[in-house]
Amino acid sequence: MSEHDQNEPKRMDRREALKWVGAALLAYPMLEWTSFGAAVPGIKRTLSDPDLLHPGKLWDRTLTKPQLRTTAALCDVIIPEDEKSPAASKLGIPDFIDEWVSAPYPIQQEDQKQIIEGLAWLDTEANKRFQKGFADLKDEEKCKICDDICFAPKAKPEFLTAANFFAKMRDLTATGFYTTKEGMKDLQYIGNTPLLVFKGPPKEVLEHLKLK
Amino acid sequence: MPLITSSKTRASYDVIVVGSGAGGSMTAYVLALAGVKVLMLEAGRNYTPETETPMWNIPKDAPLRGDATPDKPFGFFDATVDGGWRVPGEPYTKAAGTDFQWWRTRMLGGRTNHWGRIALRMGPYDFKPQARDGLGIDWPISYEDLAPYYDKTEALIGVFGSNEGLENTPNSSPGVLQPPPVPRGYERFTKKHCDKLGIPVIPSHLAILTRPLNGRSACFYATNCGRGCSIKANFQSTTVLLPPAIKTGNLDIITDAMVREVTLDSSGKANGVNYIDRVTKEDRHFSAKVVVLAASGCESARILLNSKSNLFPNGLANSSGKVGRYLMDTVGASLVGQIPMLENVPPHNEDGASGMHMYMPWWGYKDQAANKLDFPRGYHIEFGGGRRMPAAGMFDGLEDHTGGSYGKKYKEDARRYYGSFLWFAGRGEMIPNDDSYCEIDPEVKDKFGIPVLKFHWKWAGYETRQAAHMQRTFAQIIEAMGGKPVTKPEFDGAKAIAPGGKIIHEVGTTCMGDKKDRSVLNQYCQTWDVQNLFVTDGGPFPSNADKNPTLSIMALAWRSSEYLVEQLKKGNI
Structure with a gap:
């Protein structure tokens, strides 16, 4: 439920993923994708270097x-x-x-x-x-x-x-x-669209939050 | 990013820089602009943010809705290439019973491509911690020595923020900072309630443009900076430092070049490096008058420790025995709260400049001076939440608030609770200790045959008590806002604290000092033992203030690089 967009993984904390990070990482083999469209020529695509723009079916x-x-x-x-x-x-x-x-x-x-x-x-x-x-x-x-x-x-x-x-x-x-x-x-998420100016919360939001 | 291959290099270079992250790129930038011929070697692949960044893709466009995996620990769209707390084929080991998680990435620009952009100056106290409270190690320089380089770095890379004049939270010189974006609704709401608790909430300092700069666009207040930025509105070395350095004609870059060791001439001076071409697996050598390591604190220590010779049997530049020692990370703890006042907030665009527009700098200096706190050093608070783009896991555990609703009721609950969760994360100072260090594992090698690092780690009570204080503070703030923590705050600091390495502020493994027998580097990041060998990543830090280290790494690299240029000109190295 958190939105960790600083230096914190998004989901791993809640799931106590740290325990498995160490163990799992040694355990499972590195998979390589062959069925991948290459947006950037010459890059060998892998699960740790996927094509972010054209992920495909992995x-x-x-x-x-x-x-x-x-x-x-x-x-x-x-x-x-x-x-x-x-x-x-x-x-x-x-x-x-x-x-x-x-x-x-x-x-x-x-x-x-x-x-x-x-x-x-x-x-x-x-x-x-x-x-x-x-x-x-x-x-x-x-x-x-x-x-x-x-x-x-x-x-x-x-x-x-x-x-x-x-x-x-x-x-x-x-x-x-x-x-x-x-x-x-x-x-009613509003965003992911370019703005010239970030105006901040409109008046009705400030009122809702009881801020002047 | 234009590159060269090893077949088109010059016959010789003035300086080889190992690594292209914050420290290496700033070093290369300063040297190239001063007319020095530089070869940069980067262990990872070439990377071009302008064409590779998923600016508008939504989680549905990604596998697992973009959720974190061991391959992509910050989610699918995070810029990191071949990185995380593991790198395929490049293991590290840990001493029994200790946990340190080493973050690396294998791409041009390193971590600067995905970092949190939090750009805080260290303050005057932070350079002289030992003189203040008797703990840790003082820097051989003071804030005044670095302040001009903070100004220059901020002006060059573009940092927004404000000058508040708070204790040990330095102002920038007039005109250096760009104006901060206005605060979001929940940030103002948080400030209102923190004011009552005496916790300052001020505009954050982020390396994101709010005004155009040097041909780079200002932020358009959408998409997450962690993905990188195709319009170059945030700081990545790949868009900000390397292009102008390349433009001088003085910088060549070879990627996929995994440096194994620094080589020496018969007099004990560095004369180049041996590296492995990751693609062809060939061993190669380049010569230069000077070698600068900026491969990340631990990787640079690894290179030094692996550069053994008759002259330096314990590793290069290690006559003090301090290479690998005093490894530090940042103290981290976090808590999420649900705030009823933030339910059903009228829909509006809260994306903003990706990261936080406000933060809480450490406010307890006076209490610590009066011995009112049970931990010696400070922390700042980062926070966020609100009506951001829905992401994987955002409603995990919602039943704790809804009693297990499903169906149409669940959809109503989701609308109600969306945006009502805030997270708080403390980032605190760790004091260097004798039990936290890295060394060469005597047995394990990576896929290139290079001996790997073995980590030793221990938090002291200074840190765990601070983590417990963070939890108490977060709970106080959440309750002051009329909310409730979604999980029980963890007042046992040893459980609340994130494992070492988790916050990715790895510093201290090649510490600077004013005595040759107690430090690896002098105040100019020059090794005491080898005059023409420097380290300009996070390794030189003798302390790790709560201020995220990237800005200080760059300011310090700039200062050291100017010294290096002078020494070259004088013919001293």
Whole structure:
């Protein structure tokens, strides 16, 4: 939730990534990209020197079609369509989650395990309760399951693992969704556009903040 | 960036500069403009910010939405090439039970391409810490010696900021600084509440143009400086120092040149360097009258320690035994708060000049003088947040505030909480100690066969108690604003403090001093042992004030380079 744009990595603090930085870095092999368009001729592209302007597809995907279908259904429970923006699956979030769990890094590899197991649990639970896969449930049936797993601190012990999976999926769905143009518009982010002058906060902002 | 290949070099050079970051580029700039023939060797690849910078790309355009990975620790769009706390094929080791994380990058311009642009002067106290409180090591120079070079450096690279006249927070000379951008809403809000706590909040000093300068554009208040800047509005050596130096015709640059050692003639003077061409893997040698190392504090120490000879069996310029010693980083600790008053702020453009427009310089000098604090040195606070471009992970853990909402309620919650989080990060002074140093690992070599560094690291209570104080201060500020920390503040300083190397302010491994037996360099960054050998990166620092070191590295490099030119002219070296 922080925006560390000084000298602090964006996400690693929260995830205590420091522990794995040391270990992982020794462990995994250096991958090289061959399918890469070279914007700057003569540069041998690698994961630590990628083409920032034309990243391309960097690794193969992992999830099966049925897993993707369950993923899409869950993403849309988390972020459905409303009057301001479309549902998560309309913006390709399931593919983002597939990209995520397929990445060759320790954090994502751990997430892969949690998410594949979680998706399987979701379908098993849907079948147990409603004799259908999760994606085939009615909205209110999906919610019956999600209400049990949407908040780990209050989840019953038998739902705790699933609740942790749900929290992960909610975080990833939000990351995927709000980093699209449509998601940014939903949040009313204004920026990434050149200005001649930075005017600072308008009057209504100062009033909101009770500043003169 | 125009370059030459090793086949088109001159027969000989006056000076070889190893490294193209803040120190090396400033050295090359000053020398080339003075008519000295310079060859710069950079271990990484050529890099051209004008064409390589992703100025407008949004996270969706990047793998993993641009999130940090071990390959790109500051996110996909960060300018760093082949860098981070690991470099492929170039390991380092750590003594058992210690943790130091060594940041490197392998590109022309080094870390100046992605740095935070925070450009703070050290103050008068910072040069004489030992004289003030008995701890650490004094510099052989005073603030007055470096002040003219701070002025020149700021005017050349372009720094915005203001002169506030605060204790040990020096003013620049009139007309040197560019005007700071106006503060953002949350920055003004933070200031209002810090005023009540007696914590000063003043315009930050960032190496970003708010006015055009020397053919460079002013900032247009969009995109993150860490990506680099294709319009050259912020300082990178690749857009600011190297082009004018190349234009003189006196600077040649060879990239992908990994320097292994400094070579000597029979009299013990440096006569060049041996390097490995990263592409062809060939060993090569270049000769020069003078060698300047500016490969980063630890890398320069590594080169010296690996330059063993009969004359210098313990490594070059190491008769004091101080090469690699007094390794320092900056004390870092951070806390994020959620501020209800910042919820539902009317939408407006808060991008600004990428970094913070305001910061908190250290305010506790009087309390320390009166022994009211349990740590001897100061820290400043950096902070940010607000309605920035949504990024990966920005709503991670939102359920702590929403009770686990999903569906349409979650979308409403996201709109409400967007922009309401502020982070605070302390950056404090570390005192050099005998347990924090680097040496050559007797066994491990990198992919070029060059022996690697082994790190030893220990924080003292001076630092951990300061980190605990940072946490208390951040919690106070957040609460004063009516907010709550999103995680429990960590009042155990040993847990709150970031690991050594994490803040990437690596200094001190070739310290300067006024005694040959206690320091590696004299006040002009010239090695005591070898007259025609200099070090102009962060290594010369005998102390590491809370002020981020880059500006001081450049000012010091300028001063040392002027001395070097004089000595060359006089025929002394």
